Amino acid sequence: xxxxxxxxxxxxxxxxxxxxxxxxxxxxxxxxxxxxxxxxxxxxxxxxxxxxxxxxxxxxxxxxxxxxxxxxxxxxxxxxxxxxxxxxxxxxxxxxxxxxxxxxxxxxxxxxxxxxxxxxxxxxxxxxxxxxxxxxxxxxxxxxxxxx
Numbered sequence: 257x258x259x260x261x262x263x264x265x266x267x268x269x270x271x272x273x274x275x276x277x278x279x280x281x282x283x284x285x286x287x288x289x290x291x292x293x294x295x296x297x298x299x300x301x302x303x304x305x306x307x308x309x310x311x312x313x314x315x316x317x318x319x320x321x322x323x324x325x326x327x328x329x330x331x332x333x334x335x336x337x338x339x340x341x342x343x344x345x346x347x348x349x350x351x352x353x354x355x356x357x358x359x360x361x362x363x364x365x366x367x368x369x370x371x372x373x374x375x376x377x378x379x380x381x382x383x384x385x386x387x388x389x390x391x392x393x394x395x396x397x398x399x400x401x402x403x404x
Contacts, residue, residue: 278365286358297333301326318395321346321387324404343404346390 299306312320328343332351340348361371394402 275366278368279362282358282362282365289354293329293333296326296329301330319391319403321391327404342401345402346387 301307307326310320310323312318313323322344324344325347328340328347329351331337331339331343332348337348357373364371390402393399
């Protein structure tokens with residue numbers, strides 16, 4: 257038997273079958289991503305000492321596919337899309353892809369449909385090949401325009 261106190265109000269989470277229950281996870285994920293973007297937008301990665309240095313860049317001098325991602329997120333959070341693209345273009349594509357996929361997820365959840373993301377192996381291999389080409393080109397002498 258539960259001990260119920262009249263002066264304490266219990267907060268029960270929404271039931272999974274309700275619209276609020278179905279939207280709880282996507283809204284929670286959006287809150288986490290927005291919080292991360294807000295932090296990176298407030299704490300400038302261009303100032304040394306705020307974030308760790310890329311281990312691959314510090315050891316080998318080579319840019320990984322993620323190098324410049326924080327600078328890109330900072331510029332994107334401030335509405336400077338050109339600087340964000342220059343810092344890390346695949347990261348900007350990932351921000352846009354996240355926004356599109358999150359919107360589709362919310363619409364499907366609101367309608368009571370399960371989220372569905374079923375990439376085929378060719379899509380995953382193509383994405384991996386694109387990131388590999390990006391990484392190789394940005395580390396070649398003629399790819400200097402891709403440096404963060």
